[in-house]
Amino acid sequence: MRIATWNVNSVRTRLDRVLAFLERSGTDVLAVQETKCRDDQFPHRAFEEAGYEVAHTGYHQWNGVAVVSRVGVEDVATSFPHQPTFAKPDEEPRLEARALGATCGGVRVWSLYVPHGRALDDPHYAYKLAWLEGLRTDAEQWLAADPGAQLALLGDWNVIPRDTDVWDVTAFEGRTHVSAAERAAFEAFGPAGYTEVTREHLPAPHTYTYWDYQQLAFARNKGLRIDFAYASPALRDRVTGVAVDRDERRGKGASDHVPVVLDLV
């Protein structure tokens, strides 16, 4: 079985590229982030015609996450129990479409779009830390309830865990993604029982999954490693290889992120 995660930055604009990726990669389950649409705008039919079922949640033009699978989609959850809400000024707190869980071929797959954080003094930063903490709390509980479960936490984590996960970490001084608190919140999934399997299989420094659209970042290889896959022990044992589909960033009409692909026995 092959499982992948990809922040597509609009599933409607990227539809042809996503379908082409599924076909050429032979991916069975794809966790999608940043669909940037409501569910009634999602191109369900195109995926169904390609042989995939879709579970998607999206409330407006921002965020939006999905799991598309050709090995079944069961027990869909459009949030996790401790997922925080975010309150804009003078508005009621709202849940955002940043997490979707679905069981596909015996694997509990979560497509995750961790809040960006914006700036260290922004309310979105505290929200980001709470979001990661809430997810860790639930992930630990899922594993405690069933230590043999195959669980995959896939997505755009918006954290640069190591200095070698960016072209020049000094360019991020005082910014989000590299703070000690964010890195601790990311690493806390280890003690919770999970292994970050993309690093386990692709340990080379400067293995990037994202390049900004601006300033010719891809041509200059000014990238970030922010897309990851935490696996429970039972799933980790099945992972035989990981690939970053760097070529997907090339050419006109690319997402700023590329797919990360896990091979399972």
Added chain:
DNA sequence: ATGGTCGCTGGGCGA
């Protein structure tokens, strides 16, 4: 070169 890249939307926000 008083912008600079995208996407959604149809002005400005979000990344």
